[in-house]
Amino acid sequence: MSTTLQIDNLHLALRATRGRAERLILRGIDLDIGAGEVHALVGESGAGKSMVGRTVLGITPPEMRVVAGSIRFLGLDWLGMRPSARREYLGRDIALIPQDPLTALNPGHTIGAQLGDVLRLHLKLDARQAMARAVELLDSVQVRSPAIVVRQYPHELSGGMRQRVLIAMAFACKPKLIIADEPTTALDVTVQRQVLRLLRDLQRDEGAAVLFITHNLGLVAKLCDTVSVIHSGRIVEHGTVRAIIESPRTDYTRALFAATPRYDRPAEALRPIDPGVTDALWARARSYDLAFHARMKADPHG
Incomplete structure (x- = not known):
């Protein structure tokens, strides 16, 4: 199986400000995703999982910077490319499914116009071709009456329908990699199940690799290959x-599973993660930061 995305020893830091030293956000991330693989990145809020996806997409906040490590996409030196060169791949070969479809879609433009923008930019279709293709894409993600929906605005659609639109947009150009960042967080359980089944079916049909970012371990079991x-x-x-x-091999992973509510055992008491487990991980992170900064000071070029 060929490798679609390879992340080696990635370090992302919050830039130094007046009176505050540079602070690491990502600490030596290693991650390989093969063609057609659905890989889950699981963790609590604030663990850094969304920052991994944002770093790949090049949409980290301006006060953050990559201080070490590499990212290779389809064998290309992703971080070494000029931003203008990377933009040629974004939306076409790498696509994003964000977690909030209402804020991700432009409220001032119709669904057809927004899908059409992607198709005209990356596939060079004219306006008529793009609109016809937009209807086909909406039909492929099981949107009812797609010829009507292309003329509607995001606020006229339900949350599940808006998420289907974003999935259609992500698959529009047959990307090699899709980054799905909590794509079902804003949906109820029934719609969530439908959207996940749709995402998995499309992924299998197209053979795209997926980085599935989530805190929901139940979704990982249903959708993903590796984690x-x-x-x-x-x-x-x-x-x-x-x-x-x-x-699971680590105390933290075992604690995550234990803290997950079970629908088949509704009367079971919730088991929060022992603070001692997370305190030990944060202490290890602080020690890592001290050693990393000492190495960088001694040899800034690695």
């Missing part, structure tokens, strides 16, 4: 979904 568990900007465990679920 990395992240805390404090570090990967603490990696493996196949089956291996991680059946025999």
Whole structure:
């Protein structure tokens, strides 16, 4: 299986400001995703999982910078490319499915116009061709009456319909990699199940690799092939979904599973993660930061 995305020793830092030293956000991230693989990146809020996706997409906040490591996409030196060169791939070969479809779509433009923009930019279709293709794409993601929906605005659609529009937009140019960042967070459970099934079916049909960013371990079991568990900007465990679920190796991963509510055991008491487990991970992160900054000071070029 060829590698679509390879991240090696990635370090992302919050730039130094007056009176405050530079602070690491991602600490030595290693991640490989093969062609056609659905890889989950799982962790609590603030663990750094969305920042991994944002770094790949090049949409980190301006006060952050990559201080070490590399990203290769389809064998290309992704971080070494000029931003203008990377933009040729974004939306065409790398697509994003964000978590909030209402804010992701432009409220002032119709669904057809927004899908059409992607198709005209990357596939060089004319306006008529783009509109016809937009209807086909909406039909492929099981949107009812797609010829009507292309003339509607985002606020006229339900949350599930808007998320289907974003999935259609992501798959419009047959990308090699899709970054799905909590794509079902704003949806109810029934719609969530439908959207996940649709995403998996399209992914299998198109053979795209997927980086699925989530805090929901139940979704990982249903959708993904492999999983990395992240805390404090570090990967603490990696493996196949089956291996991680059946025999997690770290205290933190075991605590994550124990803290997940079970629909089949509704009366079972919730088990929050022991603060001692996370305190130990944060202490390790602080020690890592001190050692990393000492190495960088001694040899800024690595």
